[in-house]
Amino acid sequence: MVTTAAQIGWAESAALIFRPRVGELLTNTVLLVAITVPLCAVIGVGGAWLVERTSLAGAGAWGAVLAMPLAIPAFVNSYAWVSAVPSLAGLGSGVLLATLSYFPLVYLPVRAALARLDPALEQAAASLGRGPVRVFFGTVLPQLRLALLGGALLVGLHLLSEYGAFALIRFDTFTTAIMDQYRSTFNGSAGSMLSGVLMLLCFALLLLESRARGRARYARIGSGTAAPPRRIRLRGWQLPAQVGLLALGIAALGVPAVVIGGWLAYGGGTVWMAPDxxxxxxxxxxxxxxxxxxxxxxxxxxxxxxxxxxxxxxxxxxxxxxxxxxxxxxxxxxxxxxxxxxxxxxxxxxxxxxxxxxxxxxxxxxxxxxxxxxxxxxxxxxxxxxxxxxxxxxxxxxxxxxxxxxxxxxxxxxxxxxxxxxxxxxxxxxxxxxQTLATRFWSLSSEIDFAGAAPYATLLILLSAPMTYLLFRQSTVLSRADASAGPAPATSAPTTAETA
Missing domain, CATH: 1.10.3720.10 (MetI-like)
Incomplete structure (x- = not known):
């Protein structure tokens, strides 16, 4: 990018960067990150807290359901929703699809951190007269800072790099604009300048996460306790919690499964006979x-x-x-x-x-x-x-x-x-x-051949599902083992790379 800027000169570089189109892309991208990341954080932390710290009925099953959307690529999720609701477009649709695809990136590390958290901290806060809400925000949430920020960083970086999901709903970001520029005119100079702005946004996210993480220490010095945490009784909140998780599961998993299954049924056996x-x-x-x-x-x-x-x-x-x-x-x-x-x-x-x-x-x-x-x-x-x-x-x-x-x-x-x-x-x-399954799926879905694209989407999900399950099992098993074995001596907070 530096070489390209030097070749075309400062005047042309500035003309390519400081123009209304770049301002529009910057607004779309920043709003997308600013809205989606907090939503993923709320859903991820809320889901992890319900599974790990409350009397949620079927907590084990819900724990797996909340991790499963990672098995569905974001562009496949977008394809399913566009098939179901063709009018989807713009910022709101982009936030919806990105949130449904990426909230597990916050949920998994936060759940693992909750499982490792010493329940004595919460018990001590409760013994001082604090209610469940004050215990959560004053004691639990600060201990989740590293996991929460690490997951939020991953969500932000995925948002900056995602192309297929936003192209299908006609929502312009830097990534979609760079691809359109390259494929329409093969204009390397314009694409490089847009890439430079996008890369600056990546570095800004890394810097923001590093500053928000701070230098606090989170490990215990003593041996702690291996006792399981006391779960909060949901009582009247049991039904709203179940309904909320069910709605989330239907939106993130049910819609893609039903739509892909519907297109497979519509295409019949012939879609599996495609020569390529x-x-x-x-x-x-x-x-x-x-x-x-x-x-x-x-x-x-x-x-x-x-x-x-x-x-x-x-x-x-x-x-x-x-x-x-x-x-x-x-x-x-x-x-x-x-x-x-x-x-x-x-x-x-x-x-x-x-x-x-x-x-x-x-x-x-x-x-x-x-x-x-x-x-x-x-x-x-x-x-x-x-x-x-x-x-x-x-x-x-x-x-x-x-x-x-x-x-x-x-x-x-x-x-x-x-x-x-x-x-x-x-x-x-x-x-x-x-061609790969991803590129062939993208080619067919771009041609509105949704039935023909369904087998490629199915194979992509089948390839991703085992690793997603392995990741889920590893995070839960290792966190339980860490909690029962007791903590290591206090150490400083991990780096951004270690958190991610």
């Missing part, structure tokens, strides 16, 4: 597996440095990758298009360039489990193998790599599913003739 369905599925699996392998291979040395050789250099490398992955996929893809065309034309529209984009976008998804796995592999075992005569490389492959294998498989699975549902970078960078 199986090749598209195989290409999706191939790209997802290839992107997962490339990303895990790239993440392994970074994870190794962060765990075994911590220091300023390793932290710089790690933080750089988190910042890169926070940028919208369309910004990164547009940059790679420009670089490949000007400097390495042979790379343009190749699978190698697409895999590079996947690695840059999803590297943190591999870093987190790999770092955890390497940290749990005792270095003394590798040293013992070397003491018995094995060379360092052989000791690593024979001892450490075997211990890190489960974490490596988890990292590969997370990146695999992320690549399978990626849309904007794949649309810009995929070689001619290469």
């Amino acid at each position: 369905l199986v090749p598209t599925l195989l290409q999706t699996l191939g790209l997802a597996l290839g992107g997962g392998l490339v990303t895990v291979i790239a993440a392994f040395p970074l994870s190794w440095l962060a765990v075994r050789h911590p220091g300023p250099f390793s932290r710089l490398l790690e933080r750089t990758n988190y910042i890169t992955s926070s940028m919208p996929g369309i910004v990164l893809a547009l940059a790679l298009v420009t670089v490949s065309l000007f400097f390495v034309p042979a790379l343009y529209q190749t699978t190698a360039l697409l895999l590079l984009a996947y690695a840059l976008l999803f590297l943190p998804r591999a870093l987190v489990p790999l770092q955890a796995g390497i940290a749990q592999a005792p270095q003394s075992l590798e040293e013992a193998a070397q003491a018995l005569g094995r060379r360092p490389l052989r000791a690593f492959f024979g001892v450490t790599l075997r211990l890190v294998a489960p974490a490596t498989a988890a990292a590969l699975a997370m990146v695999f599913l992320a690549v399978a549902g990626e849309l904007t970078a794949t649309l810009l960078l995929s070689p001619i003739g290469v």
